[in-house]
Amino acid sequence: MPLDQLNHPIIYFDNAATSWPKPAAMMAAMINYNELIGGSPGRSGHQRSLDAGRVILETREALAELFGCDDSLRIAFTKNATEALNIALSGILNPGDHVITSSMEHNSVMRPLRYLESQGVQLSVVSCSGDGRLDTEDVRAAIRPHTRLLVVTHASNVTGTIQPIAELGEIAGRHGILFCVDAAQTAGSLPIHVDEMVIDLLAFSGHKSLFGPQGTGGLYIREGLEKQLRPLMMGGTGSRSEFEGQPDFMPDKFESGTPNTIGLAGLGAGVRFVLTERVETIRSKEEMLTTRFLAGLAVLPGITVYGPPDAANRTSVVSFNITGVSPSEASLELDERFGILCRPGLHCAPAAHRTIGTFSQGTIRFGFSYFNKDEEIDLALEAVRSLAGGDAPH
Amino acid sequence: MEEQRYVVFLFPSVSYALKAEKILKVARIAHKLIPVPRHISSDCGVCVRITEDKQQDVERELLGKVEWDKVLLL
């Protein structure tokens, strides 16, 4: 088990915020970039600059393979999923447009949409069920003649609830509505195929299940759509330097300024790890850990679990509460007494907590990763039992 | 003996040139990345140089996979 700075064992269950540990190859790729490459990509023709460009291209190609996208240049890199979502939402929506979203969204979707609403965009927030599921019929009913965009999280960061993305994509496509998916919680842990799921815009974090470092993320943009999308930032791209207008092609239009090359070197190694292990293998391991934890919680007294009852309909995220103990107290106890690291509260998703009825205290959230072990789940169950005041089994 | 003539493929940006490079490596077509010659463009990017006889092979490999702006005789 990993150790903290005082050599006490720790159990890291905050993977829904950012994953830890990372595959050893991630750090090795960053060190390799720093020691042997170090140049600025796309800016000059010298060998170190070209090698830096090749590193970024390899990361793009690995992501394109993962998402079933046939041209890697359709992916623009950003510093996180939030930036990607901001490009997508404020880049496409104009006053008078109508946009549909769900009541399970993270603030990285909700806040840009609320801002755009104040600027004249019409917003419909479709309510989800108490376990966080979005009903496709409700989405269909919310469509108006001028609906421009449907934006939905692939899976909730609060309950792990997986949304019916392929069906939603099909509905959007049939009505000529653009479809944007927030894959922050699922890129690397659930299969994603941009064509089969009819996705026009896919925003992802690099630092969660793709095992890259923090400071990485990106946006896939369907062919041709980049012409309609305004960039958030403009500036130097290394291309078309003789012109003062922003390039209008992928990925340069959305990648102004020197990129996070060292981070993208690490992200590339993380994505290649995912491709080698296979998403299906990662998913089934995470599903087993989640099933084990849910089964253990079910027999404890004084525990309320949120989200779908079984692991098949959720990612490896479990939100729960202990009767009589606030989430923040519980997480402090878990950290200090048991070395279990998790996240209490609202998880940047107040709408989702309203939907499941846990606003404003929130929940205790455990997020498991491919690197967690059965024994860690069992130790955590013992810790939760002791916080809930239950007796240990004999 | 006739002197070898070269053509260059110019791309929207270095990302495209590097993607083309990767495709040509797989296809085993001899090529070289060189800075865009000043007399062609004032852009600071790179382009892909090949011998003239390979132009059609290269176009066939790149078509539908990576866009290029133009092909010029050096």
Ligand SMILES: Cc1ncc(COP(=O)(O)O)c(C=O)c1O
């Ligand atoms: C569902 C969801 N969307 C968006 C985000 C934002 O991701 P990032 O921190 O990479 O910007 C997160 C995580 O923080 C998330 O869980």
